[in-house]
Amino acid sequence: MESHIVWHSGAVARQQRLEVTGGPGATVWLTGLSGSGKSTIGHALEIELIASGRAAYVLDGDNLRFGLNSDLGFSAADRTENVRRVSHVAALMADSGLVAVVPIISPYAVGRARARAVHEERDLPFVEVFVDTPLEVCESRDPKGLYRKARAGEIVNMTGIDDPYEPPEAPDLTVHTVSESTGEAVERIVKVLGSVSGNP
Numbered sequence: 001m002e003s004h005i006v007w008h009s010g011a012v013a014r015q016q017r018l019e020v021t022g023g024p025g026a027t028v029w030l031t032g033l034s035g036s037g038k039s040t041i042g043h044a045l046e047i048e049l050i051a052s053g054r055a056a057y058v059l060d061g062d063n064l065r066f067g068l069n070s071d072l073g074f075s076a077a078d079r080t081e082n083v084r085r086v087s088h089v090a091a092l093m094a095d096s097g098l099v100a101v102v103p104i105i106s107p108y109a110v111g112r113a114r115a116r117a118v119h120e121e122r123d124l125p126f127v128e129v130f131v132d133t134p135l136e137v138c139e140s141r142d143p144k145g146l147y148r149k150a151r152a153g154e155i156v157n158m159t160g161i162d163d164p165y166e167p168p169e170a171p172d173l174t175v176h177t178v179s180e181s182t183g184e185a186v187e188r189i190v191k192v193l194g195s196v197s198g199n200p
Contacts, residue, residue, distance in 0.1 A: 014095065021055035021097030026197045027090040027119055028189060030103040031112060031168060032131030033160045034146055035138035037177035037185075038103035041131060045186045046101050054099060059090060061104035074157040080111050087115035094124045099193070107159045109166040125196040129189055130171040135160050137178055172196070 018024045028045065030038040042058050049056035061082070065072065069085060072078040083106045090100040106112050112128060119126035138160070139147040150158035157163045168174075173192050175185040 014097070017097035022053040023055075023097075023099075024125065024197045025094035025097045025099060026125035026127065026193060027094045027100045027102060027115075028127045028129060028193060029090070029106070029112065029115060030101070030129045030131055031106045031171075032133060033135060033138045033165055034105060034158075035141040035143055036131040036133035037175075037182070038105075038131045040182055041129075041175065041177075041185050041189070042101045042103035044182050045189055048186050048190060049099055049101075055097060056099040056101060057093060058101045058103065059086060059093070061086070061102075064089075074163075076108075076157075076163070079105075079107060079163075083108070083111035083115060087111075087118045090115070091118045091122055091124055094119065094126075095122060105159050105165070107163065107165045109168065112168065125193070127173065127189070127192055127196060128168060128171045129192075130168045130174045131177060131185075132167070132174050133177045 014024075028042075030042050032038050039058075039060065042060075046056045046058045064082075064086060068089070069082050072082050083104070086102060086104060090102050093100040106115070116126045116128065142148055146155065146158060147161065149155045150161040159165050173188060175188065177185070
């Protein structure tokens with residue numbers, strides 16, 4: 001980073017913003033394999049938060065690759081940069097008073113740790129949710145046909161097939177889409193979010 005760049009603090013206090021957004025901002029980071037249920041849970045969580053009067057927005061990993069991350073592929077370096085960028089966007093959104101819901105694979109532990117650190121440095125709540133769904137279940141769902149293409153050799157660097165996924169060792173919450181419904185998972189996430197942000 002250039003030494004002459006200085007962070008500019010705004011004139012509006014965080015407390016003032018949360019009075020408009022319905023509560024303090026935070027980031028809910030959903031990590032897991034493709035097909036684990038991250039996006040389904042993330043969008044259901046957004047609906048629940050909005051219905052309760054809390055401003056929220058889903059930072060969908062695929063959608064971000066149409067714009068912000070359109071220059072990135074799926075190499076280890078590009079995946080790391082993808083997570084880095086999303087981490088900072090989520091932190092800005094959380095600081096604005098929104099709940100940033102981030103359902104992205106984020107396969108590497110170091111990247112997720114850095115995402116948490118970005119938030120901790122700014123005193124912003126960060127909830128890591130591990131959507132723990134076995135590979136065989138994700139592969140049977142295969143909503144985008146990615147596993148089929150990976151097995152056929154049509155795509156490479158597929159997380160869980162020829163690229164590793166490092167499960168979180170101490171997530172804030174683990175949900176199991178095989179044994180609990182989307183609604184149950186959302187309910188549990190909302191409770192954890194309330195405990196860390198002080199506002200359910």
